[in-house]
Amino acid sequence: VRWGELLSAGFLATSLGGGLRLAAPVLVSSLGGAVSERAGVLNLSLEGTMYLGGLTSFLTVAAGGSWPLGLLVGFATGAVLGVVHGLFSIRLRCDQVVTGVALTIFGEGAAQYFHILRYGDGSGAPRIDPLPRWRVPLLARIPTFGDAVFDQQVLVYLGLVLAVATHVLLFRTNWGLRVRAAGDAPDALGAVGHRVGWLRLQALVLGTGLAGVGGAFLIVGETRSFDTGVVAGRGWLAVGIVILAGWRPLWCIPASFLFGFVDAAQLRLQLVEVPVSPEFLLMLPVAAVLVSLVVRRRRVAVPLALGRPYEP
Amino acid sequence: VTAGALAVDAGTRPWSRRRVLASTWFPSVVAVVIAAGATALLLSFEGVGFGEGVRVLWEFAGSDAFSRRQWIQRSIPLALIAIGLIFPFRAGIWNVGAEGQFLLGAAGAAAVATKVSLPGPSSLAGMAVVGTAAGGVWAWIAGRLRADHGINEVVVTLMLNLVAYQLFVWALRVPLRDPGSPVPQTASFDDDSVLPKLPWVDVHAGLLVLAVLAVVAAVVLARSRLGLQLRAVGHNAAAAEALALPVGRLAVRSMVISGSVAGLAGMLEASGVHERALLGMSPGFGFTAVVVMLLGQRTVVGCLLGAALFGFLVVGADGLQTEFGVAPDLVTAVQAIAVLAVLGVSTLVARGGGA
Numbered sequence: 083v084r085w086g087e088l089l090s091a092g093f094l095a096t097s098l099g100g101g102l103r104l105a106a107p108v109l110v111s112s113l114g115g116a117v118s119e120r121a122g123v124l125n126l127s128l129e130g131t132m133y134l135g136g137l138t139s140f141l142t143v144a145a146g147g148s149w150p151l152g153l154l155v156g157f158a159t160g161a162v163l164g165v166v167h168g169l170f171s172i173r174l175r176c177d178q179v180v181t182g183v184a185l186t187i188f189g190e191g192a193a194q195y196f197h198i199l200r201y202g203d204g205s206g207a208p209r210i211d212p213l214p215r216w217r218v219p220l221l222a223r224i225p226t227f228g229d230a231v232f233d234q235q236v237l238v239y240l241g242l243v244l245a246v247a248t249h250v251l252l253f254r255t256n257w258g259l260r261v262r263a264a265g266d267a268p269d270a271l272g273a274v275g276h277r278v279g280w281l282r283l284q285a286l287v288l289g290t291g292l293a294g295v296g297g298a299f300l301i302v303g304e305t306r307s308f309d310t311g312v313v314a315g316r317g318w319l320a321v322g323i324v325i326l327a328g329w330r331p332l333w334c335i336p337a338s339f340l341f342g343f344v345d346a347a348q349l350r351l352q353l354v355e356v357p358v359s360p361e362f363l364l365m366l367p368v369a370a371v372l373v374s375l376v377v378r379r380r381r382v383a384v385p386l387a388l389g390r391p392y393e394p
Numbered sequence: 395v396t397a398g399a400l401a402v403d404a405g406t407r408p409w410s411r412r413r414v415l416a417s418t419w420f421p422s423v424v425a426v427v428i429a430a431g432a433t434a435l436l437l438s439f440e441g442v443g444f445g446e447g448v449r450v451l452w453e454f455a456g457s458d459a460f461s462r463r464q465w466i467q468r469s470i471p472l473a474l475i476a477i478g479l480i481f482p483f484r485a486g487i488w489n490v491g492a493e494g495q496f497l498l499g500a501a502g503a504a505a506v507a508t509k510v511s512l513p514g515p516s517s518l519a520g521m522a523v524v525g526t527a528a529g530g531v532w533a534w535i536a537g538r539l540r541a542d543h544g545i546n547e548v549v550v551t552l553m554l555n556l557v558a559y560q561l562f563v564w565a566l567r568v569p570l571r572d573p574g575s576p577v578p579q580t581a582s583f584d585d586d587s588v589l590p591k592l593p594w595v596d597v598h599a600g601l602l603v604l605a606v607l608a609v610v611a612a613v614v615l616a617r618s619r620l621g622l623q624l625r626a627v628g629h630n631a632a633a634a635e636a637l638a639l640p641v642g643r644l645a646v647r648s649m650v651i652s653g654s655v656a657g658l659a660g661m662l663e664a665s666g667v668h669e670r671a672l673l674g675m676s677p678g679f680g681f682t683a684v685v686v687m688l689l690g691q692r693t694v695v696g697c698l699l700g701a702a703l704f705g706f707l708v709v710g711a712d713g714l715q716t717e718f719g720v721a722p723d724l725v726t727a728v729q730a731i732a733v734l735a736v737l738g739v740s741t742l743v744a745r746g747g748g749a
Contacts, residue, residue, distance in 0.1 A: 191726025
């Protein structure tokens with residue numbers, strides 16, 4: 083073990099910075115999960131939505147579209163999957179778990195199918211250019227940490243902005259209040275004349291759309307190419323992060339950063355010859371979710387009607 | 395036609411509209427038709443006619459002894475896992491963690507095969523015991539958390555999948571690694587640890603295990619107290635609790651059954667097909683099995699038929715790629731369309747009062 087390197091500020095700084103970057107796609111998808119679940123719809127389509135949203139945004143950018151357009155296309159793709167999810171889980175009141183799992187299988191299969199349809203076996207697929215970066219004024223001048231943490235590609239900041247925006251939307255607007263009511267007390271909301279199904283659908287479409295953006299973050303911002311199995315369980319992890327964050331968008335930031343930090347650190351720990359298997363490090367965020375399920379189960383505001391179809 | 399006329403018809407004509415709609419199998423049949431239609435549509439995008447597509451599927455998955463063996467071998471893990479999943483799903487308990495249970499079963503069996511080296515046939519027995527136990531214990535965790543703490547088993551099994559995957563990768567990379575291999579995988583099993591081939595079909599003996607387990611499961615589900623209790627809990631959990639059925643214990647037991655079977659499927663796949671444990675040995679068997687089980691209407695026969703259909707499609711899809719350059723992932727997307735169709739049609743039928 084090269085202790086000097088391990089304990090240096092540089093190691094911490096690069097892990098922090100890399101952690102922020104790797105956390106961003108999971109963060110945005112978990113925001114989508116939080117919005118859907120706050121409205122009472124368990125959204126297990128995140129993994130598949132990240133695949134399909136990631137693919138469409140990749141195709142957009144690879145065809146010459148700008149990256150914001152790519153993100154929009156990713157959102158639209160997710161929103162379409164959200165409408166399908168809602169058709170089954172809200173309109174037909176089908177089981178939310180089956181609907182979500184089926185959409186995940188569909189999203190992964192369809193994304194890989196269309197990628198091969200477009201580029202053959204993948205050898206002809208382009209690699210898209212890295213996105214622009216932004217240096218945070220002043221903070222980027224901090225020695226060691228400035229360059230590593232406060233000079234990131236734009237999506238990292240956008241992810242944080244989306245987290246704040248989601249928080250404001252859910253907790254500071256009338257719409258957010260009604261959406262939370264649709265997830266906590268749908269019968270009461272329906273009794274005072276609101277259309278519970280319609281509100282749930284709006285939240286579900288927004289949430290699944292965000293998961294599509296999460297996929298776009300991953301493909302357009304991070305991997306810059308679409309490979310088989312590229313999402314690699316990040317969507318499932320986002321489902322767990324929603325729980326770890328207690329369905330609160332702002333708490334999704336530290337919860338997904340835990341994953342990002344571990345992911346960034348495990349790569350670097352191998353470089354300094356620390357005898358810890360990366361697999362065990364990568365288990366930590368998941369273990370945290372499981373522990374939080376057991377420990378906090380009475381103290382966290384689980385949306386009361388989560389998973390229950392609303393029958394007017 | 396009035397409702398009264400339909401009611402009269404139902405008693406006399408076996409193919410009356412009402413009879414057909416009320417049949418358990420109606421949604422599955424419609425789903426298969428819809429899925430076939432979706433396949434035809436997607437194939438037409440690439441200029442492949444439906445008949446031509448089916449011909450190639452058959453050519454690669456059923457026309458000769460080799461392809462039929464591929465087909466059967468691919469269907470075995472799907473059928474096994476799906477049959478195991480019937481138990482918790484009948485009781486309304488969601489085990490979406492079969493993927494992880496399968497991988498740990500494979501890793502456990504590989505550990506016995508490469509590190510313990512038991513003599514003669516006891517090696518296979520030891521692998522089966524350890525593989526089954528590994529999958530069972532993994533599912534037991536989720537069952538206990540649900541029974542004792544009321545924690546949603548969907549989330550727990552999903553998270554345990556992620557942990558199991560990392561454990562599996564670690565096991566293949568560090569303790570069980572074949573030092574001569576550039577990629578993480580175990581050494582090739584010795585002859586004692588490889589399942590024998592059945593004489594007349596040239597498929598590994600896992601087929602026999604499947605046949606035995608399918609009969610046992612069908613009998614247990616239909617005739618035993620456990621089967622009845624599971625159905626009672628699934629039908630109305632509150633009533634079951636009021637009748638003093640051990641709801642918690644049933645949850646744990648059904649979870650462990652499904653996890654054990656998934657673990658055993660992992661052992662059979664490692665020993666019978668790959669003769670080692672390797673990364674990517676499960677192309678999503680755990681999730682596909684849920685689809686198979688739902689398409690099979692939570693019955694053993696349905697699971698066997700569904701697994702045979704999906705095994706056929708997956709093996710045949712390689713043919714679509716060779717012949718037309720169509721990505722085999724087409725089949726994955728079609729499987730999802732099938733399960734959504736089952737879901738939708740069942741609901742519509744139930745809503746229409748047909749059932």
